[in-house]
Amino acid sequence: MGNSRGGKTGNKDRGGENAPAAVEKPEGGGWKAARTWVAGIVGAVLVAAIGVVFTAWFGSRGTDVIDRVSGAPPVTIGHVAVDADERDIALREPVTDPEERRILLGARATEDEQQALLTRHQAAVIDWMNITVVLVGNRSSMRIVDLRPRIIARKSVSDGAYLKAPSGSGEVGTVELRADLDKATPRFVTAKDPGVRYFSTKQIDLKRDERVTLSMTISGTEAYYEFDLLATVLAEERAEQLVINGPGGGPFRLTGGGDTYRSFSTPSSLGGWAPMPAAEACELFPKTRKC
Missing domain, CATH: 1.20.5 (Single alpha-helices involved in coiled-coils or other helix-helix interfaces)
Structure with missing residues (x-):
């Protein structure tokens, strides 16, 4: 009988072959x-x-x-306009330069040239002016809590030149707000309640893309004024201020009527202004012309 060897024999399947080792599943x-x-x-x-x-x-x-x-800004300026139709205006200095006189007369002059001339001479509407401003909401919710005129410059009334309006002076239309620059602290009021500041009891609420149109009459007879409009806007409990300038980005200009004008002009058939006949000037300003 043979001796068995020392190693362990592997598992055998029924066919006598070694079976593969089982794989352990994790x-x-x-x-x-x-x-x-x-x-x-x-x-x-x-x-x-x-x-x-x-x-x-x-x-x-x-x-x-x-x-x-x-x-x-929480509110944007959609439109600004000054209704200067049928409003007399005054210049700080007379127009004496030949080229500027051609533009003032309207001879082959464009509207841009005429506007630039009036701006150089600080043209101002006399006594009162109508301003229209359209504001557009730029937040989901915001409130205009105040709006007031802010005087930038105050000088003596303009007496350089008087330019008569093409159709004569018109009448003040019905407007929502009005302010007097001659007062120590100009504020907007209404015609119905001139003794109460409008924004002390009312505010204007706007949502995004909502619009409000403000029609304002500004008066001032004692001086020449340059001014803008300062709006205080509340959005998300945070107050911001918005400056509203006149058309073209400059200040609004208003002056009281003068009695020492150095030149007088009347509407010209060329679209500008021509020297006013002496008889007409005497009728309008007898003291100034010493008629």
Whole structure:
């Protein structure tokens, strides 16, 4: 009988061959896959929820934040106009330069040339003027809590030249607000209640893209005034100020009537102004002309 050898013999299958070693499955493999699947579902739900929340926030407040960060004002100026039709105007100095006299007469002069001439001579409407301003909301919610004229310069009334309006002086139309620059602290009031400052009891609420049109009559008879309009706007409990300038970006100009004009002009058939006949000037200003 032969002796057996010292090593252990391998397992044999029924055919006598060695069977392959069994592969041990890691514990919890199914649970790991389930956790991955659940995590994916939860992540998708969170992303969707965040998207909904962000969309709602952006729709209500997000654009406000972007506008504020970018420096955009809470209200924008949609339109500014001075109704100077049928309003006499005065210049600080007479027009003596030959080229400027050609422009003043209107001979082959464009509207831009005439406007530039009037600006150089600080043309001002006499006694009162109508201003129309359109403001547009630039936040989801904002409030105009104050608006007032701000005087930049005050000088003696303009007496350089008197330019008569093409159709004579008109009458003041019905306007919402009015202010007197001759007062120590000019403020807007209404014709119905001139003793109460308008913005002390009322404010103007606007939402994004909403518009409000302000029609204002500004008067001043004691001096020559350059002024702008200063609006105080409240948005998200934060007050900001907005400066409203006249058409072209310069100040509004208003002057009281003078009695020492050095030249007189009347509407010209060429579209400008021609020297006023002496008889007409005497009729309008008998003391000035010593008629």
